[in-house]
Amino acid sequence: MIGGALAVLLALGGGGYYLNTTAPAAYVVINGETVGIVESVNNGEKLLEQVLEEEGAPVGEVAKTHDQIEYTTARIDNGYTPLTKEELKGKLSFFIEAVELKIADHPMFTLASQAEADKLLKAYEEMYVKEDENNKLTAVTFEEEVEIQDVEALPEAITTVAEALEVLKQGNVQKEEYVVEENDSWWLIARKNDLKTVEVLAANPGATLDTIIKPGEKIAIEKVSPYLTVVFEGTKTATETIPFDVETKVDNKLASGTSKVTKAGADGEKVVTYSYVQKNDKIVTKTIVDEKVTKEAVSQVVTKGPQRVQVASASRGSGLVPALVRPYGGYVSSYYGYRGSEFHTGIDYAGSSGDPFVAAAAGTVVAAGRQGNYGNCILVDHGNGIQTRYAHASKILVKVGQSVSQGETIGLVGSTGRSTGSHLHFEIIVNGDTVNPANYVR
Numbered sequence: 273m274i275g276g277a278l279a280v281l282l283a284l285g286g287g288g289y290y291l292n293t294t295a296p297a298a299y300v301v302i303n304g305e306t307v308g309i310v311e312s313v314n315n316g317e318k319l320l321e322q323v324l325e326e327e328g329a330p331v332g333e334v335a336k337t338h339d340q341i342e343y344t345t346a347r348i349d350n351g352y353t354p355l356t357k358e359e360l361k362g363k364l365s366f367f368i369e370a371v372e373l374k375i376a377d378h379p380m381f382t383l384a385s386q387a388e389a390d391k392l393l394k395a396y397e398e399m400y401v402k403e404d405e406n407n408k409l410t411a412v413t414f415e416e417e418v419e420i421q422d423v424e425a426l427p428e429a430i431t432t433v434a435e436a437l438e439v440l441k442q443g444n445v446q447k448e449e450y451v452v453e454e455n456d457s458w459w460l461i462a463r464k465n466d467l468k469t470v471e472v473l474a475a476n477p478g479a480t481l482d483t484i485i486k487p488g489e490k491i492a493i494e495k496v497s498p499y500l501t502v503v504f505e506g507t508k509t510a511t512e513t514i515p516f517d518v519e520t521k522v523d524n525k526l527a528s529g530t531s532k533v534t535k536a537g538a539d540g541e542k543v544v545t546y547s548y549v550q551k552n553d554k555i556v557t558k559t560i561v562d563e564k565v566t567k568e569a570v571s572q573v574v575t576k577g578p579q580r581v582q583v584a585s586a587s588r589g590s591g592l593v594p595a596l597v598r599p600y601g602g603y604v605s606s607y608y609g610y611r612g613s614e615f616h617t618g619i620d621y622a623g624s625s626g627d628p629f630v631a632a633a634a635g636t637v638v639a640a641g642r643q644g645n646y647g648n649c650i651l652v653d654h655g656n657g658i659q660t661r662y663a664h665a666s667k668i669l670v671k672v673g674q675s676v677s678q679g680e681t682i683g684l685v686g687s688t689g690r691s692t693g694s695h696l697h698f699e700i701i702v703n704g705d706t707v708n709p710a711n712y713v714r
């Protein structure tokens with residue numbers, strides 16, 4: 273039992289308050305105003321503790337207050353109703369000792385603590401690179417200046433790690449204007465801007481694939497740039513496929529224009545270690561530091577009949593297009609035309625990876641290599657504005673500038689680029705526009 277006058281100075285949340293009591297019951301005085309009675313100073317303190325905990329709980333912290341809280345002696349003869357938690361809450365203002373995360377001088381988020389800010393940055397990094405025994409990071413930095421400063425914030429102004437991560441993931445969306453060019457289509461505009469057709473349509477309310485666009489017309493393009501760019505430096509070890517080579521032999525006993533695999537090829541394997549620099553999801557440099565072949569590739573032998581004699585135009589469509597042969601024998605898994613919201617610019621022949629495919633007509637190879645969604649892709653020019661394209665190859669067997677004859681093997685079927693299974697994507701292009709291949713080849 274406390275006897276006589278007693279004064280204790282307590283420090284809390286930067287403020288201070290006096291305990292001055294001679295009897296169990298005490299008045300609670302906030303910033304000089306008496307707001308209620310508590311059974312004892314001890315009870316008052318517990319009540320305050322609860323209030324601060326509850327206010328901070330949504331952000332996982334204990335809230336603080338700058339309000340001055342004092343207790344003074346209450347001599348009560350009659351009964352009284354003690355101050356409730358809710359009443360105390362209503363009399364105080366709270367803050368969280370939080371941090372502000374700035375990226376390139378722009379305040380981005382207020383987070384509950386330094387630990388939360390660290391958690392956010394780590395989660396963002398791990399979206400792109402997760403370290404494991406085969407992928408060791410040697411340095412992780414940010415391209416933009418990242419600052420974390422202590423701030424006092426209202427509990428409701430605090431962003432959770434999940435919310436902040438979502439904002440970083442979305443990136444900064446900027447609207448740009450695009451002027452429609454000759455021969456443009458929604459699909460082509462998407463392709464030129466590294467976007468999906470649906471994304472281009474979404475930026476232009478009311479537009480559908482059927483909306484006609486004319487050259488010179490302005491449409492909106494939404495480009496996304498990241499708020500934060502993580503620069504990773506590391507070393508990665510991976511098992512890679514060594515694609516097999518193909519040898520072609522001519523057998524005059526075989527029918528003209530036919531070919532068959534007389535010895536199946538087999539891919540080899542190698543373990544490659546490389547150092548890399550990666551910015552967010554893009555690898556910017558990759559240097560091989562070690563390479564070990566663990567399994568040699570076996571060449572495939574293709575035997576084909578003698579060269580087919582070129583027949584004069586037997587085209588089924590435009591008289592402009594030379595007689596084309598089907599480049600590959602697989603069944604048609606997708607035709608030319610709308611496929612959901614996207615326009616499919618070619619015909620897909622399903623098949624087995626490694627099967628040879630041939631040039632549909634004689635011509636000159638004008639492109640051969642990796643090309644975005646097309647993967648390994650070959651473009652053959654046949655003159656008179658006619659070109660054919662062969663995409664998703666597992667292997668390209670021709671070089672730019674090379675002349676190819678009709679029926680000549682130019683590559684192997686695969687699933688490179690944006691592809692869900694082994695197939696040959698074949699396009700016929702007349703004066704820069706794709707046409708329906710089904711009108712020219714069977």
Ligand SMILES: [Zn+2]
Nearest residue numbers: 618619620697
């Ligand atoms: Zn296709």
